[in-house]
Amino acid sequence: MTLKIYGMSASRTSRNLWMAEELGIAYEHIPVKIADAASDPDIARLNPNLRIPVIEDDGVVITESMAINLYLAAKHGGPLAAGNAAEAGLMAQWSFWAVTDLEALSLTVLLHRLVLRGEARDAARAEAAEASLARPLAVLDKALARGDGWLVGGRFTVADLNVSAIVHWLAAARMDLSGVPNVADWVKRCRDRDAAKTAQKLP
Amino acid sequence: MTLKIYGMSASRTSRNLWMAEELGIAYEHIPVKIADAASDPDIARLNPNLRIPVIEDDGVVITESMAINLYLAAKHGGPLAAGNAAEAGLMAQWSFWAVTDLEALSLTVLLHRLVLRGEARDAARAEAAEASLARPLAVLDKALARGDGWLVGGRFTVADLNVSAIVHWLAAARMDLSGVPNVADWVKRCRDRDAAKTAQKLP
Numbered sequence: 563m564t565l566k567i568y569g570m571s572a573s574r575t576s577r578n579l580w581m582a583e584e585l586g587i588a589y590e591h592i593p594v595k596i597a598d599a600a601s602d603p604d605i606a607r608l609n610p611n612l613r614i615p616v617i618e619d620d621g622v623v624i625t626e627s628m629a630i631n632l633y634l635a636a637k638h639g640g641p642l643a644a645g646n647a648a649e650a651g652l653m654a655q656w657s658f659w660a661v662t663d664l665e666a667l668s669l670t671v672l673l674h675r676l677v678l679r680g681e682a683r684d685a686a687r688a689e690a691a692e693a694s695l696a697r698p699l700a701v702l703d704k705a706l707a708r709g710d711g712w713l714v715g716g717r718f719t720v721a722d723l724n725v726s727a728i729v730h731w732l733a734a735a736r737m738d739l740s741g742v743p744n745v746a747d748w749v750k751r752c753r754d755r756d757a758a759k760t761a762q763k764l765p
Numbered sequence: 766m767t768l769k770i771y772g773m774s775a776s777r778t779s780r781n782l783w784m785a786e787e788l789g790i791a792y793e794h795i796p797v798k799i800a801d802a803a804s805d806p807d808i809a810r811l812n813p814n815l816r817i818p819v820i821e822d823d824g825v826v827i828t829e830s831m832a833i834n835l836y837l838a839a840k841h842g843g844p845l846a847a848g849n850a851a852e853a854g855l856m857a858q859w860s861f862w863a864v865t866d867l868e869a870l871s872l873t874v875l876l877h878r879l880v881l882r883g884e885a886r887d888a889a890r891a892e893a894a895e896a897s898l899a900r901p902l903a904v905l906d907k908a909l910a911r912g913d914g915w916l917v918g919g920r921f922t923v924a925d926l927n928v929s930a931i932v933h934w935l936a937a938a939r940m941d942l943s944g945v946p947n948v949a950d951w952v953k954r955c956r957d958r959d960a961a962k963t964a965q966k967l968p
Contacts (some may be wrong), residue, residue, distance in 0.1 A: 610904045611866070626861040633854030646827040651836030654857065658829040661864055663814070693799040701813045 563621070565589040568604060569614030570596065571764040574627040577727040579764055580613050581631045584723065585638045585662050591765040626667035628657040628724050635720040642720050648734040652714045657723040663698040668731045677733035692737055700741045702729070706744035711751070718752065726752035766824070768792040771807060772817030773799065774967040777830040781818050782967055784834045786960035787842045796968040831860040831927050835916040838923040838955070845923050855917045859924040863931050866901040871934045878938035895940055902945045909947035914954070921955065928957035932936065950952040 567582060569575025570593045582589045592604065599605045600612045609616040609625045616625045621638075624630050632654060635643040644650035672686035702725070705713060714720040729749045734737065739746035752758065770785060772778025773796045785792045795807065802808045803815045812819040812828045819828045824841075828831050835857060838846040847853035877891035903930070908916060916924040932952045935942065942949035955961065 610907055611862070611901075622854065624854045624858050626858045626865070629854060629857035630862045632857050633850060636853055637850040647836060647840040648827075649827065650839055651827045651832060654832035655827050655829045658832045658861070658864060659814070661861060662829070698814075704813055740932050 563618075565620075566592060566618040568592045568594050568602075568608065568616050568618075569599075570594060572759060574616055574727075575615035576761055576764075577592070577724060578617060578630045578634070579761035580727065580758050581634050581642075581720065581723060583760045584755070585634060585640065585641055587634075587638060596748075615723055628661060631720050631724055632657060641717055641751075642723070645715065646675045649715050649719075653719060653721040653724075655725045656713050659698075660725040663701075664695070664725070664728050667695050667698075668728050671737055672731040672735050673696070675737070688735075695732070695737075699729075699739070699745055703742040706748050711744070711748055713745045718755070752756055768823075769795060769821040771795045771797050771805075771811065771819045771821070772802075773797060774964065776817055777930075778818035779964055779967075780830045780927065781820065781837070782964035783930065783961050784837050784845075784923065784926060786963045787845055787958070788837060788843065790837075790841060794967055812818070818851050831864060833925050834927055835860060839956050844920055845926070847922075848918065852918050852922075854966075856922060856924040856927075860927045862901075863928040864903075867898070867928070867931045869899075871931050874879075874898070874940055875934040875938050878940070891938075898935070898940075899944075902932075903946055906945040906947045907952050912952055914947070919933045921958070925955055 565582065567575065567578050569578070571579055579591065594602050594605060594614050596614065599614045605612055605616065608618060608623050610705055611625060615627050615630060616623065617630050624633050625696050635653070647729060657721065658689070664682055668691075670691035671688050674684050674691075710716045712718055713725065726749050729745060730753055732755070733749050739749075768785065770778065770781050770792055772781070776784055776799050776901055782794065794948060797805050797808060797817050799817065799836050802817050808815055808817065808819065811826050812823060814828060818833060819826065820833050827836050838856070839853070871894075873894035874891050877894075877925050913919045915921055916928065932948060933956055936952050936956070938945050942952075
């Protein structure tokens with residue numbers, strides 16, 4: 563049975579679509595919308611949290627976008643996957659770090675600089691989030707400088723994919739990243755990959 | 766070189782100490798306090814985020830408590846570790862789910878029901894967090910019912926350890942878990958393990 567990826571591209575599902583494209587594996591995309599997830603019968607059957615993304619892979623059901631990508635990398639191998647236990651640990655580390663230190667703040671910037679319109683948009687909230695992002699972005703910048711422009715193993719891996727999928731929100735919201743030049747360069751290199759572009763064009 | 770685990774037991778480091786005890790591996794515990802982490806020379810050298818926990822394992826440095834445990838499980842194997850790619854995916858899934866859906870709310874309950882004293886304690890914040898926890902705890906309860914009392918593979922694994930280390934905060938804060946009886950029973954079974962008790966007694 564083909565891998566099924568549930569969730570519209572303009573959501574965290576984009577990370578998993580990007581991953582599937584990087585791996586060059588066959589998959590079926592079911593673009594369930596964020597707003598429809600709670601009432602969608604497939605989502606109700608597959609994810610008790612009633613949200614996207616979720617994948618169904620020959621009977622294996624996995625939720626949480628970061629975990630899905632670590633699973634797909636480990637299953638299919640290749641340069642994006644860990645070559646040993648240390649690399650796997652670092653790929654998990656960076657994925658957890660992105661979720662705890664970057665994601666909520668970056669989503670605030672995305673919403674209040676780009677997505678929300680009119681009164682719903684709050685520039686002060688975006689500014690506060692940008693100020694709080696200075697410290698984690700500096701950590702990321704230093705890591706990229708030390709790692710020859712990549713997070714793990716001197717090459718593009720699932721760690722770069724998972725973290726840059728979030729930092730891309732900041733780039734899309736035109737946040738000034740000139741103070742963290744390694745981050746600015748890296749997120750562009752990540753997002754310029756053919757697989758990222760293909761995934762972004764999906765419904 | 767022996768595994769070194771940096772961080773006081775009364776912190777997220779307890780998860781990693783518990784894991785090392787479960788695996789029965791030799792390790793050195795350096796009980797850096799939360800308040801001292803930002804100025805500790807070892808932490809400055811090992812973790813640019815300037816916080817605990819962090820481990821040093823024969824030259825491999827890993828941060829993020831959940832990632833450390835997934836790394837230790839994968840490296841040392843045994844019943845707590847994944848037996849295949851699907852189990853590894855589910856162990857990562859539950860660990861990410863705990864971080865995104867449980868951890869911040871559970872910490873609020875712990876702080877405002879147990880840790881903070883006097884005016885710093887805010888019962889209304891604890892109550893709001895408890896109300897928000899109803900939905901994820903119901904998801905957890907259903908998963909435990911389906912999984913014969915465990916999250917992955919019908920046995921105690923790193924997934925149970927990582928998630929129950931957070932739910933334990935709720936039990937410690939005496940939150941009423943009678944509405945989620947599978948969760949209440951499971952967190953007790955997890956925390957009654959010798960390795961959990963040994964780790965909790967560490968400085």
